[in-house]
Amino acid sequence: MTDPAGLAADDARPPLLDASGRPKTPLMGVDLRKGVDPDDLVGAVGHARDSDRLLVGVADGPLDPPALVLAEALDLTLSEGEAQDARLLPVPDAEAALAETDAAVAAHPTAALVLARLLRITQAVPVRAALDAESFAYSTLLGGAEFARWLDGRAPRAEALSTPDPVLVARDGDRLTVTLNLPTRRNALGRRLRAALVDALDLAILDDTVERVVLDGAGPVFSSGGDLAEFGTAPDAATAHLVRTSASPGLLVHRLRDRVEVRMKGACAGAGVEIPAFAARVRAEPDTTFWLPEIAMGLIPGAGGTVSIPRRVGRWRTLHLALSGVPLDAPTALAWGLVDEVG
Numbered sequence: 001m002t003d004p005a006g007l008a009a010d011d012a013r014p015p016l017l018d019a020s021g022r023p024k025t026p027l028m029g030v031d032l033r034k035g036v037d038p039d040d041l042v043g044a045v046g047h048a049r050d051s052d053r054l055l056v057g058v059a060d061g062p063l064d065p066p067a068l069v070l071a072e073a074l075d076l077t078l079s080e081g082e083a084q085d086a087r088l089l090p091v092p093d094a095e096a097a098l099a100e101t102d103a104a105v106a107a108h109p110t111a112a113l114v115l116a117r118l119l120r121i122t123q124a125v126p127v128r129a130a131l132d133a134e135s136f137a138y139s140t141l142l143g144g145a146e147f148a149r150w151l152d153g154r155a156p157r158a159e160a161l162s163t164p165d166p167v168l169v170a171r172d173g174d175r176l177t178v179t180l181n182l183p184t185r186r187n188a189l190g191r192r193l194r195a196a197l198v199d200a201l202d203l204a205i206l207d208d209t210v211e212r213v214v215l216d217g218a219g220p221v222f223s224s225g226g227d228l229a230e231f232g233t234a235p236d237a238a239t240a241h242l243v244r245t246s247a248s249p250g251l252l253v254h255r256l257r258d259r260v261e262v263r264m265k266g267a268c269a270g271a272g273v274e275i276p277a278f279a280a281r282v283r284a285e286p287d288t289t290f291w292l293p294e295i296a297m298g299l300i301p302g303a304g305g306t307v308s309i310p311r312r313v314g315r316w317r318t319l320h321l322a323l324s325g326v327p328l329d330a331p332t333a334l335a336w337g338l339v340d341e342v343g
Contacts, residue, residue: 001029001058004036004070008043016052016113023109025053027102030074032059036066048073054116056101058094075116076101076316076323086314086336104323108146108295115300115322119315122306127254130307135244138302139237146298151232167196168218169203174211176204183219189271189303190227194249201252204259213256215279216263225270225293226303250304253278264288264339267327273338274305277312282339289327290338296325312337 002011007030018024028051036044048055048070057077059067071077071087078097083090091097105112118137122130141147168179178200180187187193204210217223234240245251253260253275262276265285273290276282292309294301301309301322309318313336321328330342 001031003031003034004040004044004067007047007055007070008040010043010047013047013051023113026109026113027054027056027105029098029102030055030057030070032057032063032067032070032077035064036070038066041066041069044070045073049120052113054105054113056098058098059088060094063088071316074316075119076319087316089317089320101320101323104295104325108298110144110146111141111295111298111300112323114141115295115306116319118300118306119310119319123310123315127307128251131248131251131304132245134300134302134304134306135241137306138244138300139241141299142232142234142237142240144298147232148298150297150299154228165196166193167200169200171210174209175214176200176210176212177214177216178204180215180217180223183217183221185227186221186224186266187217187219187272188224188227189249189275190230193227194247197249198247198252201249201256204256205252211259213260214263215253215260215276217265219266221266221272222262222264222268222276222288223272224267225272231297244302248304250275250278250308254304254308267291269293270301270305271303274301274303274308277308277338278304281341283341283343284330284333284339286330286342288330288333288339288342290321290333291325291327292322293325295322309338 016023055074057071057074059077059079061081063071077088078091078094079088080091080094114137118133121133166182168181170177180193182193204213257278257280260279261281262279263283264276265288267289269291270293292301317336333339334342
């Protein structure tokens with residue numbers, strides 16, 4: 001743990017990697033409970049932005065303006081009590097929350113560090129460029145030891161049953177309804193469903209008489225995210241990158257943004273959260289939950305979540321969602337701005 005004065009003195013500079021190339025002390029806490037001396041602010045902010053490590057602030061209540069400026073440069077700040085500011089994560093016990101975050105980072109340090117650094121970039125650049133950056137990072141992690149361990153340890157999964165129409169498309173006047181139609185697979189986004197979804201969204205882009213697109217899912221869940229049976233099956237990381245960026249449902253939803261309403265329900269995970277976040281309007285049923293599981297797989301959100309979710313809730317809370325792996329309930333998602341309506 002350091003403090004703003006220590007951060008200004010570059011306490012976070014010691015080498016990140018050990019002799020084997022594995023990250024050591026990948027996370028450093030920053031104690032904000034005594035505020036920030038204005039004389040330390042410029043140096044602390046500069047070193048925070050350049051830090052190789054993941055930096056997590058700890059606060060015991062509201063922050064004064066200098067501390068808020070520093071919190072913006074940190075990767076996450078845990079604040080006891082109510083915290084409306086997107087730069088802060090409200091927690092009952094900041095020290096305990098820091099320990100939990102440190103444990104999550106220590107379990108998958110490479111994925112956690114890559115995600116933190118990526119989130120420093122993606123909120124500040126255009127969407128297409130940010131999606132390219134996300135895909136480059138994701139493809140790199142596909143070749144990493146953390147993902148390899150997850151692949152080796154996962155339980156065998158049955159292949160999805162063939163469905164004639166993995167996506168249903170219905171036109172009603174100026175409205176196009178697009179329905180994910182693999183309910184027995186919880187609408188997991190495998191190759192067939194993703195390709196069909198891209199075709200349906202392309203239809204709306206090509207036809208400017210479509211003034212409204214409603215995206216929903218058949219069955220009890222909007223989407224459980226990527227189809228785990230297909231993870232690690234791309235012929236190589238470069239091909240995976242090109243597939244991800246040339247056929248991106250998230251990018252198409254972004255291009256259609258002002259015309260799209262997504263209707264979410266059930267336990268939504270990964271891509272099932274990332275793609276909807278691009279839409280201008282997201283409605284969720286009261287029992288909907290939102291979950292980013294990728295860090296525990298040695299990966300990062302790869303369906304646009306490092307781009308879409310920060311634009312709704314900020315990069316700091318996005319990082320928390322990914323590191324914690326804990327589902328977010330619908331009321332909290334509404335309060336944060338991840339969804340626009342619950343009911």
